[in-house]
Structure formats: structure tokens, C-alpha cells
Amino acid sequence: MIDFTLTENDEARLAHLYAQGEYIRQFVRDADENEAELPPEVLPGAEDFLKTLERPPAPGPEDTQGPAMMTLSAIAQYWGDYSLRLHREGGGGLGNAALSAAGTDEQKAKWGGLLLSMAITEPGCGSDPSRVETTAVLDEDTDEWVINGEKIFVTTGIRAEGVVLWATIDKSAGRAGIKSFLVEKGTPGFEVPGKEKKLGIRCDDTAAYVFRDCRIPRENLLGLDESIPKQSSGGFRGVMKTFNMTRPMTAAMGLGPAKAALDFTREQLEEAGVDLAYGGGTAQQSAAAQAFMRLEAIYEASELATLRATWLAGTGQPNNMESSVCKAHAGSAVRAITQGCVDILGPMGISREHLLEKWMRDCRITDIYEGTGEIQRLIMARGLLDYTRQDLK
Amino acid sequence: MISFGLTEEQELIRDTLKEFASEAMRPIARDCDENGEIPQDFLDTIWELGLTSTQIPSEYGGGGEERSTVTNAIVLEELGYGDVALALAATAPNAFVNAILDHGTEDQKKALLPLFTTDEFHTASLAVLEHGPLADPAQPSTKAEPKGDDFVLSGRKSWVVLGDRASHFLVVARNNGGIDAFIVPADADGLTVGEPEKNVGLRGLTTVTLDLERVEVGPEARLGGSDGCDVRAILDNARGANSAILVGACRGILEFCVPYTKERIAFDEPISKKQSIAFRMAEMHMETEAMRWMTWKTASHAGQGHPQTTRQAHLTKQYVAEKSVWIADNGIQIFGGHGFIREYPVEMWFRNVRTLSVLEAMAGL
Numbered sequence: 001m002i003d004f005t006l007t008e009n010d011e012a013r014l015a016h017l018y019a020q021g022e023y024i025r026q027f028v029r030d031a032d033e034n035e036a037e038l039p040p041e042v043l044p045g046a047e048d049f050l051k052t053l054e055r056p057p058a059p060g061p062e063d064t065q066g067p068a069m070m071t072l073s074a075i076a077q078y079w080g081d082y083s084l085r086l087h088r089e090g091g092g093g094l095g096n097a098a099l100s101a102a103g104t105d106e107q108k109a110k111w112g113g114l115l116l117s118m119a120i121t122e123p124g125c126g127s128d129p130s131r132v133e134t135t136a137v138l139d140e141d142t143d144e145w146v147i148n149g150e151k152i153f154v155t156t157g158i159r160a161e162g163v164v165l166w167a168t169i170d171k172s173a174g175r176a177g178i179k180s181f182l183v184e185k186g187t188p189g190f191e192v193p194g195k196e197k198k199l200g201i202r203c204d205d206t207a208a209y210v211f212r213d214c215r216i217p218r219e220n221l222l223g224l225d226e227s228i229p230k231q232s233s234g235g236f237r238g239v240m241k242t243f244n245m246t247r248p249m250t251a252a253m254g255l256g257p258a259k260a261a262l263d264f265t266r267e268q269l270e271e272a273g274v275d276l277a278y279g280g281g282t283a284q285q286s287a288a289a290q291a292f293m294r295l296e297a298i299y300e301a302s303e304l305a306t307l308r309a310t311w312l313a314g315t316g317q318p319n320n321m322e323s324s325v326c327k328a329h330a331g332s333a334v335r336a337i338t339q340g341c342v343d344i345l346g347p348m349g350i351s352r353e354h355l356l357e358k359w360m361r362d363c364r365i366t367d368i369y370e371g372t373g374e375i376q377r378l379i380m381a382r383g384l385l386d387y388t389r390q391d392l393k
Numbered sequence: 394m395i396s397f398g399l400t401e402e403q404e405l406i407r408d409t410l411k412e413f414a415s416e417a418m419r420p421i422a423r424d425c426d427e428n429g430e431i432p433q434d435f436l437d438t439i440w441e442l443g444l445t446s447t448q449i450p451s452e453y454g455g456g457g458e459e460r461s462t463v464t465n466a467i468v469l470e471e472l473g474y475g476d477v478a479l480a481l482a483a484t485a486p487n488a489f490v491n492a493i494l495d496h497g498t499e500d501q502k503k504a505l506l507p508l509f510t511t512d513e514f515h516t517a518s519l520a521v522l523e524h525g526p527l528a529d530p531a532q533p534s535t536k537a538e539p540k541g542d543d544f545v546l547s548g549r550k551s552w553v554v555l556g557d558r559a560s561h562f563l564v565v566a567r568n569n570g571g572i573d574a575f576i577v578p579a580d581a582d583g584l585t586v587g588e589p590e591k592n593v594g595l596r597g598l599t600t601v602t603l604d605l606e607r608v609e610v611g612p613e614a615r616l617g618g619s620d621g622c623d624v625r626a627i628l629d630n631a632r633g634a635n636s637a638i639l640v641g642a643c644r645g646i647l648e649f650c651v652p653y654t655k656e657r658i659a660f661d662e663p664i665s666k667k668q669s670i671a672f673r674m675a676e677m678h679m680e681t682e683a684m685r686w687m688t689w690k691t692a693s694h695a696g697q698g699h700p701q702t703t704r705q706a707h708l709t710k711q712y713v714a715e716k717s718v719w720i721a722d723n724g725i726q727i728f729g730g731h732g733f734i735r736e737y738p739v740e741m742w743f744r745n746v747r748t749l750s751v752l753e754a755m756a757g758l
């Protein structure tokens with residue numbers, strides 16, 4: 001049954017996350033300004049602080065669960081900060097999602113416990129991964145794959161204990177020749193030159209990877225399927241499937257700082273005596289109130305589109321279109337919201353004394369990774385028009 | 394618990410209404426617009442569907458079916474998909490009936506609800522909007538002055554849906570600093586129902602201006618009795634309903650654009666293969682979806698009396714008004730010159746969406 005009410009327990013579980021976010025805020029500015037350092041695995045005082053919080057009860061059958069709750073939780077968590085955490089959780093990297101989607105049971109058992117990054121992007125290609133140039137060549141004598149190539153912009157690239165990477169086993173086969181491989185850190189020939197310097201999400205360790213004659217066992221090919229299907233995207237599609245949760249989660253992550261920006265701006269407006277008169281017409285509202293409510297509406301729309309995509313996933317229904325809908329929507333929304341809040345607050349918005357400017361920088365990534373806004377529009381348009389990727393590109 | 398799941402019953406209702414919209418509304422929409430009227434036949438057919446009477450409790454002679462604001466939002470989306478003007482005509486009685494159901498005293502329900510349970514189309518209208526550049530539905534200039542136990546209503550209301558055939562009006566007026574709604578019979582002394590208004594869109598739908606010159610009504614006319622009622626809740630509900638209709642209209646516009654763009658050739662290929670067209674349609678789809686979920690949330694909150702209902706309805710109205718106009722406007726652009734010509738429906742859809750998006754209190758959930 002259609003319902004948008006959070007249960008008391010839902011609220012309590014989210015409040016627990018928002019409280020942690022409040023605590024984290026005191027460390028955020030320093031971490032942002034000291035980009036070169038990796039933030040600590042556990043923030044100072046985290047243990048004691050956590051003890052002061054009441055543990056929320058486990059969810060019952062009436063409560064919001066699964067992917068929809070993950071969405072709301074991600075918003076709450078990223079509301080505190082995009083990349084700082086009280087505790088760095090292990091697992092849960094993008095590569096882990098790929099492993100669970102494409103790996104065999106044995107592979108999942110073997111590597112599931114590692115924090116895995118995902119490396120698709122290369123200096124020469126991002127949006128169009130069919131142009132991947134990193135190669136994997138089978139050495140029949142040793143039963144090993146030999147990897148050569150360069151990957152960039154790898155999220156959690158420094159901390160990751162292994163990587164799921166895309167490489168081609170047959171360039172002439174195009175997309176069908178691209179397979180995913182698991183490479184553990186420490187494998188000879190696998191180098192990590194360093195951490196990128198970025199506009200935002202600076203605590204995130206975004207890294208470049210270099211592979212020079214890097215040898216991995218034959219069974220490190222995810223899914224173990226070495227065949228090259230004709231006229232199909234084969235293994236490629238297997239990996240693409242993982243995006244049906246990661247796209248909505250990327251949307252939710254961006255909505256966190258957007259919500260933070262709205263909350264901050266609302267507080268400031270109220271303090272300044274601006275009346276947000278819901279229920280009336282727009283003509284008699286102040287310009288600031290109007291502008292603010294418009295941003296709030298955009299936020300609402302985005303959050304709901306994201307919940308809808310994840311609710312579908314949670315009920316086992318296809319959500320390819322909806323994942324792009326929410327990712328594209330949130331990508332535009334968080335830009336409009338945080339930049340709009342800066343406009344409303346004026347000079348306060350750009351001051352590094354406050355976090356608003358940082359939220360604006362942080363959530364700018366939402367419309368870029370996991371497929372840019374343009375790529376999401378491509379996916380949606382193909383869906384609407386019943387077009388293949390050849391028909392519209 | 395967050396859920397977007399339709400019940401089987403809701404799916405059935407949606408499918409039935411969708412068919413109705415395609416078969417009974419689309420074919421007559423253009424004529425209604427050109428002739429400036431809605432055929433009685435259509436109103437009779439709608440009445441037979443029982444959109445209004447079935448949800449009136451049986452003690453007042455209705456069908457006694459449970460009323461779900463969310464189901465009603467789903468129904469209105471389908472009607473809006475058929476035609477906005479016809480959808481508003483179909484749901485006009487509901488806006489009034491719902492206000493009575495939600496806020497009326499027992500006596501008010503007994504007196505008014507049975508009117509809507511007979512075999513013939515019957516309507517009464519909300520009279521909320523007023524003329525003027527700073528019109529605000531929540532701050533009417535129409536006023537109610539107490540006179541003993543009675544009230545004297547003075548002011549002017551505009552865009553009163555089907556006001557030419559309404560038996561009663563629910564007049565929203567300022568009363569001692571607060572706002573109240575008053576049930577005024579169409580034949581009340583001092584009340585003048587004006588000529589049909591001339592609007593850019595919804596031309597088939599008659600809207601009128603009401604002049605209230607010291608119209609005296611008794612205490613029983615005040616909706617909710619001596620305590621009055623929360624008029625804002627009526628506006629919230631109507632905002633959800635308006636939005637639902639606009640969602641349906643926008644869905645229809647996009648659905649009409651897609652096949653056209655695949656066939657229309659320019660510079661050696663279908664225009665659908667140009668990103669500027671394809672991406673715009675992707676955004677039209679994206680916004681229609683977002684609008685729908687906002688509408689559902691408003692409907693769900695309104696049905697539950699959720700404390701955030703007014704805020705939710707406000708944000709939804711604001712978002713849907715902006716995006717629906719953007720979608721309808723792009724509907725024309727995608728058809729180029731043909732979008733400007735009245736042979737195609739996109740210009741009419743633009744006018745209709747443009748019109749409803751600035752109006753309030755036209756429909757009910």
C-alpha cells in the first residue's frame with residue numbers, strides 16, 4: 001500500500017545517524033583543508049560519543065527496510081559529511097557490489113571480506129567504457145592473466161585491499177571483450193602512485209592505479225567466463241547490473257549535503273526573521289522565502305524519485321530506468337540546491353567559516369560519477385524510445 | 394513504512410480509468426475546447442462511473458466505499474491524461490463533497506451529501522480564488538462579518554468551476570482574522586453568478602465570477618459549525634488533486650511526443666536521434682515521475698492528516714506547477730511549427746496546463 005510515513009522506529013534509527021553526523025561536523029573543516037592526509041579510521045572520541053546515544057531498536061515488519069531504508073540512511077549519513085565517518089566500515093566498496101553481482105560463490109567467499117575498489121575509468125575514457133584500453137592477456141603456460149594499463153579516479157583507491165578492474169581480453173571484440181578481474185593489493189606490477197587533489201569530497205581517497213605486467217591467477221576473472229559472446233555485451237551487462245543500486249545510492253549520497261545546505265539555510269533565514277509561509281500563494285512571500293521553498297521542492301522531488309528506485313529494487317522489480325531517473329534528477333538537484341542556498345545567503349554562503357560552501361563542492365560529484373547526468377539522460381531516452389546504444393549515443 | 398506499491402484494486406481502477414480516458418475523453422477534448430462547453434453526455438457518463446457518490450457514506454445515501462485520497466490521486470492522473478478540462482468537470486463535485494465530508498457538521502452532511510447520490514449529475518463548487526495580482530488563496534479579501542449569530546459575506550470570487558450549474562458554493566472568507574468557509578446556496582440574496590469567464594485554456598470548462606453583496610447566511614452555513622474548520626486542509630487537498638491531474642496531462646504529452654520524434658526526419662535522421670530532443674524527452678519523463686511521487690506523498694499525507702501535509706502540498710504545488718508548464722511548453726517545441734497549429738493537441742495541452750498550474754482549489758482528492 002502506498003505510504004510515505006516513517007514509523008517511530010524508522011525515525012529513531014535515522015535520528016541515530018543524524019546525531020552522529022552532528023558529532024562529525026566538528027572535524028569536517030580540518031579534514032577538508034588537510035587533504036593529503038587520510039582521515040583516521042575512528043574519529044577522536046567516537047567510542048565515548050556513541051555510548052551516549054541510545055541504540056535504536058531493530059526494525060520490525062512494520063518498519064521501512066531494505067533498499068528504501070538504505071536510501072534514507074545514506075542521506076542521513078552524508079548529511080553529516082560526505083566522506084568523514086565516525087568509524088570507517090570495512091567492505092562496502094564499489095568493487096564489492098560488482099563482486100556480488102558477477103562473482104561465483106567461491107569468489108564471493110574468497111574476496112567478500114576485502115574492501116574492494118572498482119576501476120573502469122582510464123585517462124582516455126570515462127563515459128564510454130567500451131574504449132577501455134587496459135589489457136588482460138592469458139598466459140596459458142602459467143594459467144595467469146597479465147594485466148597492463150592505467151586506471152584513474154578510483155574511489156577508496158588507497159584504502160582498498162583489492163580492486164575489480166575492467167580490462168579487455170580482445171580489443172577487436174569491443175564491449176564483448178571487456179571482462180572484470182580481481183587484483184589484490186600487493187600483487188607485483190600493481191602500483192598506486194597517489195591520491196588525487198579534488199574540488200570536494202577531499203577525504204575520499206581517489207587514486208590512480210598503474211598495472212605493469214601484473215600477473216593474477218586465471219580464476220581471478222569474475223564469473224570465470226572467458227568466452228566472447230557475439231553481438232552481445234556479455235560480461236559487460238553483468239557488471240552494469242550492479243549499477244541499479246549504486247546509481248540510486250549515489251543520488252542519496254548527494255542528497256545528504258543538499259539536505260544539510262537546506263537545513264542550514266532554513267535556520268539562517270528563520271533567525272533573520274524570514275517567514276516561510278507554507279500553504280499560501282507565492283506572490284506575497286519574500287524573494288528569499290520563495291527561492292528557498294523552490295529548492296526544498298526540488299529536494300523533495302529528488303528524494304522521492306530515489307526512494308522509488310530503491311523501493312523497486314527492494315521489491316525485486318526492475319529499476320533500470322528509475323535508477324537513471326533518480327540519478328539524473330539528484331545530479332541536477334544537488335547542484336541547484338547547494339548553489340541556490342549560496343545565492344540566498346550571499347557572502348555567508350561562500351565563507352569557509354561555514355560548511356555551506358563545502359557542501360556545494362562535495363555534492364558536485366553526484367552529477368559526474370556513476371555515469372554523468374548526460375549518460376543518465378541517454379539511458380532514459382533509450383528506454384523511452386526503445387533504442388539500442390547504437391541508435392542513440 | 395515507505396511504500397510505492399499499488400493495491401490490486403488500485404491497479405484495476407487505474408486501468409479502467411485509463412481506458413475511459415482514451416475512449417471517452419480524448420476523442421471529445423478538442424471539440425469541448427473549440428465549442429467552449431462540455432457535453433451533458435459526458436457528465437452523465439462520469440456520473441454513472443460513480444466517482445462522487447460511491448465514496449459518500451451509506452447513511453447519507455452514498456455507496457459507502459472507503460475513500461482513499463491516494464486512490465483518488467491515481468484516478469485523477471488518469472482523467473488528466475484524458476483531458477484536463479474534462480477531468481476538472483468530472484471531479485468538481487468531489488472538491489465540494491470532500492470538504493463537507495472532512496469538515497462538515499453532522500447536520501451539514503445530512504443536508505448536503507444526499508444531493509450527490511441521485512442519478513443525475515449534481516455539482517457544487519469551491520469559491521476560493523480572487524482576482525488581483527497578489528491573489529493568495531490563504532489570504533482572501535472576501536470577508537465575513539458577524540451579525541448576531543449570522544454572517545454577512547462580501548467580496549468577489551473568481552474561477553469558480555461549473556459555477557453556472559452549482560447548487561451551492563463553499564465561499565472562503567476572512568472571518569475575524571482567521572479564515573472560514575461558508576456554504577452559500579446559489580439562489581442566496583445578494584449573490585450574483587457572473588457570465589462564463591474567458592480563459593486561455595480549459596475553454597470547455599465553465600468558470601464564473603461570483604459577486605457577494607452583503608450575502609447573509611446563518612450560523613449553520615459556517616463549515617464545521619461554531620468551531621469553524623481548518624480551511625488550509627481543504628486547500629491542501631485541492632493542491633494534491635490539481636497536481637494529480639497535471640501529472641496525467643504531462644504523461645500524455647510525452648507519450649504523444651515519443652512516436653512523432655521517431656518518424657519526423659530532419660537532416661537525414663529522425664529528430665529523436667538528436668540528443669537535444671532525446672534528452673529533453675528524458676527530462677520530461679524524469680520530471681513527470683518526480684511530480685507523481687510528490688503528488689502521491691501529498692495525497693497520502695492529506696489522507697492521514699499528517700502534520701506536514703500543508704508543507705508537502707505547498708512544495709508539490711510549486712514543483713508541479715513549474716515543471717508541468719515546462720513539459721507542456723516543450724511539447725510544443727518538439728512538434729515545431731506543427732505544435733503551434735490547432736490540428737495537433739499539443740497547443741491545447743499547453744494552454745490547459747498553463748491554466749491549471751496557476752489556479753487553486755479546482756479539484757478534490
Ligand SMILES: Cc1cc2nc3c(=O)[nH]c(=O)nc-3n(C[C@H](O)[C@H](O)[C@H](O)COP(=O)(O)OP(=O)(O)OC[C@H]3O[C@@H](n4cnc5c(N)ncnc54)[C@H](O)[C@@H]3O)c2cc1C
Nearest residue numbers: 118119120121125126127153154155206369370372374393
Ligand atoms: C571523485 C571521483 C571518483 C570516481 N570514482 C570512480 C571509481 O571508483 N571507479 C571508476 O571507474 N571511475 C570513477 N570515477 C570516474 C567517473 O566515473 C568518470 O569521471 C565519469 O564517468 C565521466 O567520465 P570522464 O571523466 O572521462 O568524462 P568524459 O566521458 O570525457 O565526459 C566529458 C563530458 O562529455 C559528456 N559526454 C560523454 N559522452 C556523452 C554522450 N554520449 N552524450 C552526451 N554527452 C556525453 C559527459 O557527460 C561529460 O559532460 C570517479 C571520478 C571522480 C571525479
